[in-house]
Amino acid sequence: MPEHPDYEGFALSKLKEAGHRITMPRLAVVRVLARSERPLTPNGIHSEIAATGGKIDVVSVYRILSTLSSLGLVHHIGSVDAYSACQLDTGHGHGCEHLICTSCGRVEELPVADASSIAVTDQSDKAGFSVQAIRVEVLGTCPECQAEA
Amino acid sequence: MPEHPDYEGFALSKLKEAGHRITMPRLAVVRVLARSERPLTPNGIHSEIAATGGKIDVVSVYRILSTLSSLGLVHHIGSVDAYSACQLDTGHGHGCEHLICTSCGRVEELPVADASSIAVTDQSDKAGFSVQAIRVEVLGTCPECQAEA
DNA sequence: CTCGCTGCAAAAAATTTGCACATTG
């Protein structure tokens, strides 16, 4: 049950669109990200690929992540210092919200409903701040983990 | 014009309160953080102290940051991978919002007005998610930098 | 005095860079 319906296709077309080549290492990274329910570190991605019989250098993982990142295809999640596939159209310039379960580590990605309002709403004295992007990380416990407890 | 009125006093009493000793290295780190308008990396803090004639090992900076962090006295800002002084009372368990100017690097810290509502409001289907903490990073341009442009 | 904290030395981990070769389009 991949978190992203067709992240692979989505990512590959974005890559092409940006004039990048579809290579095996890139495919491998994209696939691993697509299937992972939790954010992965560069090392995690590398081992994941290795575990699946794939062969790729960690260095390439870094480079590929950086490429994907510039295309908005992955998000670096600060609070856990790892990367997660991102399929939201970042075209509208806002950002997205991550629900991070501190128990199972799973990450849900959601569009920030009304990005700029978060910033502006609660502080009228900061209203002059022009919002380019927003990143929201919500740490907590997902329903499943609550049930287990 | 320190961003934090009396961060030094605030931090020191929090440290004591938690049974920690007030040492010179800790004082130095707290002061640098209090006076910095932008988030600093461990290295940045170290050089800043050195520049002021202070003498401290980077290792200590790491350890001190970790202590301060556990007391909620500093926040690690993911999108810039640096630390910023934090004076908000984190007692209410929510979190805080950072306005980060991508032009000058300055950071404003604000309490998240209605933390859980951010998460719950915009996705009723995720309502089962129990929120422990929220981190919001708003990237954009501050009024001053807009004026300059 | 005593225990916590620091500095120093060193190890471990993470990230970046240079370059020759392989591969995609």
Added chain:
DNA sequence: CAATGTGCAAATTTTTTGCAGCGAG
């Protein structure tokens, strides 16, 4: 065939750990 991207080796940078001695309370 012509870039572009990869692997490998190695350098850098960042972060962690162990331990003996200093110093705050």
